[in-house]
Amino acid sequence: PHKCVDVITAGAAIVNGIQTIVSRNTDPQEPLICAVFSINAGTPENFVPETLTMTGDVRAHSDAVIAQTQNRLKALAEGIAASYQCECEVRFIPEVPVTDNGPEMTALARRAACAALGAESIVQPRGDMGSEDFAVFGQDVPAFFYWLGTGFPGQHNPCWHNEHFRTDDNALPLGAALLAQSALEGLKGAPLLLDSYKRVTNSLKVPTLLAFFVSFRYHGIRYHDRGKEKCICRYRIRPSIPSAGSSGSRPN
Numbered sequence: 001p002h003k004c005v006d007v008i009t010a011g012a013a014i015v016n017g018i019q020t021i022v023s024r025n026t027d028p029q030e031p032l033i034c035a036v037f038s039i040n041a042g043t044p045e046n047f048v049p050e051t052l053t054m055t056g057d058v059r060a061h062s063d064a065v066i067a068q069t070q071n072r073l074k075a076l077a078e079g080i081a082a083s084y085q086c087e088c089e090v091r092f093i094p095e096v097p098v099t100d101n102g103p104e105m106t107a108l109a110r111r112a113a114c115a116a117l118g119a120e121s122i123v124q125p126r127g128d129m130g131s132e133d134f135a136v137f138g139q140d141v142p143a144f145f146y147w148l149g150t151g152f153p154g155q156h157n158p159c160w161h162n163e164h165f166r167t168d169d170n171a172l173p174l175g176a177a178l179l180a181q182s183a184l185e186g187l188k189g190a191p192l193l194l195d196s197y198k199r200v201t202n203s204l205k206v207p208t209l210l211a212f213f214v215s216f217r218y219h220g221i222r223y224h225d226r227g228k229e230k231c232i233c234r235y236r237i238r239p240s241i242p243s244a245g246s247s248g249s250r251p252n
Helices: 005-023 061-081 105-117 171-188 190-203
Strands: 034-041 050-059 086-093 211-217 228-233
Touching: 005 034, 005 050, 005 061, 034 061, 050 061, 061 086, 061 211, 105 171
Parallel strands: 050 228, 086 228
Antiparallel strands: 034 050, 050 211, 086 211, 211 228
């Protein structure tokens, strides 16, 4: 072992170092997830692998927190790798922006939900750390993202992305009614919506996905006396869904 550089040891140190981004570098009142999701290196027969690839996810409600986390993540990964005689490549891959329910669309959505489902059926959930592709549309036109309750009353309802997730089809007519009523409410504010849609259709541009997928990779070069081993981690950053104006019943 003294004649080579062990990327697994370096990778383990990076995993530990990343934990301090949330606990020591970020305002505790700012929501942030910065986690490692996968680590791949070597084979059972290979005592010291040449490369290590690490992937993860970063989610926040604030662009400033995303930028700070990105800078800190890169500095930590590169600094720790160097201290273990490794080279580190950090790569950020954009994905989706924050889902932001603005005040005007929030008011419209609440009116629609009251008319279609009744005020007693509306809840105001806290901000959520999930990410949503629909946010891309919200960059160009006024938009609102609903949570629609689809769980079975009186039962344990696994969350989405769980293999046991199921939906109660009785919620489908409610969702259709809510969308239809939202369209009717939107027609009352047609000048606002039409102006936005005209801008989009005139430009005909494909919106850019704005999240961040971080990748730090460690490329392996076999150990040599004259060179450093390379390591790589891969990471991704995804802004998430803030609480502002969320309406409708949250899915179970």
